[in-house]
Amino acid sequence: MKKRIYFLLGLSAAMVILLVSCFQNNGTLTKLGGTEAVSYNFDIRPILSDxxxxxxxxxxxKQEAGLRLDNAESAYAKLKSGKAFAIMPGDPEASELYRRVTSSDPDYQMPTPESHLGLLTEKEIGLLKRWIEQGGQYEQHxxxxxxxxxxxxxxxxxxWPINEIDYFVLAKMEEKGLEPNEQASQQQLIKRLSLDLTGLAPSLALQQKFEKAEDDKAYEKLVxxxxxxxxxxxxxxxxxxxxGRFADSYGYQNDNARTQWPWRDWVIHAFNKNIPYDRFVIWQLAGDMLPNASKEQILATAFLRNHKYNEEAGIIREEYRVEYHLDKTKTFSSGLLGLTVECAQCHDHKYDxxxxxxxxRLFAFFNNSKEAGQESLKGNGLATSPILNIKHDEVKNLLTFINSKDTSTISLSVMGEMDSLRNTYILNRGVYDAPGKLVTANGLKAVMAFDTTKYPRNRLGLAKWTVSKDNPLTARVFVNQVWQEIFGLGIVKSTGDFGMQGNMPSHPALLDWLAVDFMNHGWNIKRLVKQIVMSATYRQSSKLTKEKKEKDPENIYLSAGVRYRVPAEIIRDIVLSSSGLLVPKIGGPSVKPYQPKGIWEATTANRGSLKTYVQDKGDQLYRRGLYTFIKLTLPPPAMIVFDASSRDHCEVTRQKTNTPLQALIMMNDPTVLEASRVLAERMEGRQLSTEDKIAELFRKIVCRSPTEREVKLLMEYYNSELLKLTKAKGKADKVLNVGEYPHPKGITKDQAAALMRVISTIYNMEETITKS
Incomplete structure (x- = not known):
C-alpha cells in the first residue's frame, strides 16, 4: 500500500512538472523548476534503446521478466516479483532500473555482463536519475x-539569415557557441551549385558569366x-x-540482361517536369491501379519490379515469389518511410x-501482385510478367521522354494486381512455407492509423496513406534525403532509420518546419531544392577553424560550408564535362564504357547474354555515369571502389571511404587518361603560352583560378616531362596512345604528351573531385 501511494504521488509530481515546465523538444536540456529538464526522446530513450x-x-x-521499458504502462507497473517497480516516478532509489544500472554486483546489475552491451556511463546514469526525479515522463517517439x-x-x-532555414541553423550555432562562416567566393559557389544541381563541372563560360554579374539577383538567376x-x-x-535498386541485369547466377531503363528515363523526366512528390510516389507504388491508368503511370510502377529475379532452373517458385515481395516491403519502408521494418520479418521488432x-500486414499490400516466382516459359526474356510493352509510335508520340531510336517494341517489368485476393499469413521465423496466422493488409499503426473509409486495402490505398499530410514520416524522410544529398549529412544522420535506434535530428524544429512547408507548397521538389541552396547556410565558406573542428568535428551544426568527395558517377561526369568529351544525350539504354578485361568472364556462370563484356564504341563511351551498365553480380568496378551502390537492395545512404585504390583508379583509369589526352591535344592548337594554357586548364577542371605557386609547380612538372619525352624517341606516342577518341592532325606530340601529364595531375587533385 505504501509503495502504491509513492507511485501515485510520483505520477502526480510528474504531471505538475509537465504543466509548469518550459521544456521544448529541441534535443537540449532546458531549465525546469530550477533544474535542467531531461527529455525522454532526446536524452533517455537513446540510452534505453542502446x-x-x-x-x-x-x-x-525476447522480453526478460515480462518487463518492457519502451512504454510507461509496463515501466510503471509492479514487476513480476511483486516487490518493486522498474520506475518509481520521483524516486530513483526506489526504482529497480536505477538501482540495477548503478549496482556493481554482476548477479544483479543491468545490463548483465553476458549481454555484452556494456555498463552505463556516469553521464547516462546521471541523466536517468534526473529524469526519474522529474517524474520519469514518457513521450511518443x-x-x-x-x-x-x-x-x-x-x-x-x-x-545573417537570408531565409527561414538560416534562423533555425543560426539559433543552433549560437546555442553551441559557434558562429557562421563568411560567404564562399563566387568561384566556389558556381562549382558547388553546378555539382549539386546538375552533377557536372561548370563550363568556363558559365564561370565567367557568374563572376562578371553585378546584379543582386545574379545568384538566384544562376540557381x-x-x-x-x-x-x-x-x-x-x-x-x-x-x-529503387535500378540495375540492368536480374542478379543471381545466370544474371541475364533486362530492360528496366525506360523507368530510369521516366525518373529523370519526372524530376525535370517537377512532378509533385506525392504524385511521384503514388504512381510508383500503384500507377497501374489508378482509374484509366496511362502507360506512363503503369511504367512508373517498374520501381517495385527492379529487385533481383532468379532465372535458375530447379528453384522453388513460391520461395522466390515471397522473396520478391519481401524486397518490395523493405524498399517501401526504408526508402519512403525511413524505417527498418524488415527487422520484423522473423520476429517482433526489438526496438520499434x-x-x-x-x-x-504491410507485406500483404504487395502479396497480391500477379508476379510469379519464376516465368513459366524458358529463355532469356528482357522482362518478366507482368510486362508493359511500349511500341515505337508510343515513344514518338506519347512517351516522348523515352530515348529510343530502335523501332522494335520495348518491354519492361511492371506491377499488376490479381483479380482475386491472395491470402497472406504471418510466416513463422520468416520462412516462406511456414504459414501462421491469416492477416489482412494494413498500414503501420505505430506510424498512422489506416482509415479504411479513406484508403482501400490495396497498393493504391497504401500509396494514398503514405502521402497523406497526416503521415508523420513521408515528408520528413524525403526532405531529409534531399538535405543529405546537398549537405552530405541528413538532419537525421541515419537517413534510412527514423526509428528508436536511429539518430536524433540535429535540428528537429527545422526538419519539421521544412516538412510542413514542403507539403503546404504542393510537394514541390524544385522549390525545396532552391529553398535550401538559396540559404545563407548553404552559401558559407567551407573553411574550418581549429575551434570549430573541436566543437563540431562532423560539422553537424553547419557553421561552415560542407566539404566532401562527390559520388562515383559524378567523378566520371566531372572528367567528361570538363574535358569536353561528354555526350549530353538524356536517357536511353545503358552503356558499357572501358572496363578491365576478363572481369565478367572470370566471375560468370559462362552462360547467358552477359557472359562476356562487350565494350561499346563511339559516343556510347562518353555518356554520364548514371547510364553505365550495372550487372548485379559484378557492378562497374571503378564505381564500386568509389562507394557507388551495388544496387542489389534499396540504399538511402552511400558510405564514404578513402582508400589507396581510389587514387590508383584516378591515375590509371582509361577515361581519365583519355580525357587528359583529348584536352591536351585540343589545347595544343590554341595560340597561348604554356602558362596561360595551364591556367585555363586549371579553371576548367578545378573551377577556380590557380595561384602563382600552383602555376609555377605545374610549369616545372611540364618542363621536366617535356625534357624526358623529347629525349626518349617514340615515348610521346605511347603516352598519347590511350582511348578511342580520334587524334587531331598537326600537333606537336611531345608537347601534347607533357601537357597531358599535367592535366592528369590536375584531375588527381583532391579538390577536383571534392565539393567545398
Whole structure:
C-alpha cells in the first residue's frame, strides 16, 4: 500500500512538472523548476534503446521478466516479483532500473555482463536519475508525431539569415557557441551549385558569366538556370536509382540482361517536369491501379519490379515469389518511410513498436501482385510478367521522354494486381512455407492509423496513406534525403532509420518546419531544392577553424560550408564535362564504357547474354555515369571502389571511404587518361603560352583560378616531362596512345604528351573531385 501511494504521488509530481515546465523538444536540456529538464526522446530513450530494449523492448519473444521499458504502462507497473517497480516516478532509489544500472554486483546489475552491451556511463546514469526525479515522463517517439511548424527562433544576428532555414541553423550555432562562416567566393559557389544541381563541372563560360554579374539577383538567376537544365533531372535521379535498386541485369547466377531503363528515363523526366512528390510516389507504388491508368503511370510502377529475379532452373517458385515481395516491403519502408521494418520479418521488432503481425500486414499490400516466382516459359526474356510493352509510335508520340531510336517494341517489368485476393499469413521465423496466422493488409499503426473509409486495402490505398499530410514520416524522410544529398549529412544522420535506434535530428524544429512547408507548397521538389541552396547556410565558406573542428568535428551544426568527395558517377561526369568529351544525350539504354578485361568472364556462370563484356564504341563511351551498365553480380568496378551502390537492395545512404585504390583508379583509369589526352591535344592548337594554357586548364577542371605557386609547380612538372619525352624517341606516342577518341592532325606530340601529364595531375587533385 505504501509503495502504491509513492507511485501515485510520483505520477502526480510528474504531471505538475509537465504543466509548469518550459521544456521544448529541441534535443537540449532546458531549465525546469530550477533544474535542467531531461527529455525522454532526446536524452533517455537513446540510452534505453542502446542498453535495455534488446531484453526489455517491444519483441515479446525476447522480453526478460515480462518487463518492457519502451512504454510507461509496463515501466510503471509492479514487476513480476511483486516487490518493486522498474520506475518509481520521483524516486530513483526506489526504482529497480536505477538501482540495477548503478549496482556493481554482476548477479544483479543491468545490463548483465553476458549481454555484452556494456555498463552505463556516469553521464547516462546521471541523466536517468534526473529524469526519474522529474517524474520519469514518457513521450511518443518524435518521428511518429505529426510535424508542426514552430515560430522562427530568435537569433542575435538578424542580418545573417537570408531565409527561414538560416534562423533555425543560426539559433543552433549560437546555442553551441559557434558562429557562421563568411560567404564562399563566387568561384566556389558556381562549382558547388553546378555539382549539386546538375552533377557536372561548370563550363568556363558559365564561370565567367557568374563572376562578371553585378546584379543582386545574379545568384538566384544562376540557381534557376541550373535547375532548368535537363542535367538537373539526371542529378536528382541518381539518388532515386539507389532507392529503387535500378540495375540492368536480374542478379543471381545466370544474371541475364533486362530492360528496366525506360523507368530510369521516366525518373529523370519526372524530376525535370517537377512532378509533385506525392504524385511521384503514388504512381510508383500503384500507377497501374489508378482509374484509366496511362502507360506512363503503369511504367512508373517498374520501381517495385527492379529487385533481383532468379532465372535458375530447379528453384522453388513460391520461395522466390515471397522473396520478391519481401524486397518490395523493405524498399517501401526504408526508402519512403525511413524505417527498418524488415527487422520484423522473423520476429517482433526489438526496438520499434512494429510487431511481426504489423510487418505481414504491410507485406500483404504487395502479396497480391500477379508476379510469379519464376516465368513459366524458358529463355532469356528482357522482362518478366507482368510486362508493359511500349511500341515505337508510343515513344514518338506519347512517351516522348523515352530515348529510343530502335523501332522494335520495348518491354519492361511492371506491377499488376490479381483479380482475386491472395491470402497472406504471418510466416513463422520468416520462412516462406511456414504459414501462421491469416492477416489482412494494413498500414503501420505505430506510424498512422489506416482509415479504411479513406484508403482501400490495396497498393493504391497504401500509396494514398503514405502521402497523406497526416503521415508523420513521408515528408520528413524525403526532405531529409534531399538535405543529405546537398549537405552530405541528413538532419537525421541515419537517413534510412527514423526509428528508436536511429539518430536524433540535429535540428528537429527545422526538419519539421521544412516538412510542413514542403507539403503546404504542393510537394514541390524544385522549390525545396532552391529553398535550401538559396540559404545563407548553404552559401558559407567551407573553411574550418581549429575551434570549430573541436566543437563540431562532423560539422553537424553547419557553421561552415560542407566539404566532401562527390559520388562515383559524378567523378566520371566531372572528367567528361570538363574535358569536353561528354555526350549530353538524356536517357536511353545503358552503356558499357572501358572496363578491365576478363572481369565478367572470370566471375560468370559462362552462360547467358552477359557472359562476356562487350565494350561499346563511339559516343556510347562518353555518356554520364548514371547510364553505365550495372550487372548485379559484378557492378562497374571503378564505381564500386568509389562507394557507388551495388544496387542489389534499396540504399538511402552511400558510405564514404578513402582508400589507396581510389587514387590508383584516378591515375590509371582509361577515361581519365583519355580525357587528359583529348584536352591536351585540343589545347595544343590554341595560340597561348604554356602558362596561360595551364591556367585555363586549371579553371576548367578545378573551377577556380590557380595561384602563382600552383602555376609555377605545374610549369616545372611540364618542363621536366617535356625534357624526358623529347629525349626518349617514340615515348610521346605511347603516352598519347590511350582511348578511342580520334587524334587531331598537326600537333606537336611531345608537347601534347607533357601537357597531358599535367592535366592528369590536375584531375588527381583532391579538390577536383571534392565539393567545398
Amino acid at each position: 542498453k535495455c530494449f534488446a531484453c526489455h523492448g517491444p519483441d515479446a519473444n 518524435w518521428a511518429f508525431i505529426k510535424p508542426k511548424q514552430s515560430a522562427l527562433p530568435e537569433v542575435s544576428d538578424d542580418n 534557376d538556370e541550373l535547375i532548368g537544365q535537363k542535367a538537373y533531372g539526371e542529378k536528382m535521379a541518381l539518388h532515386w536509382l539507389d532507392i 513498436p512494429i510487431s511481426q503481425e504489423d510487418y505481414y
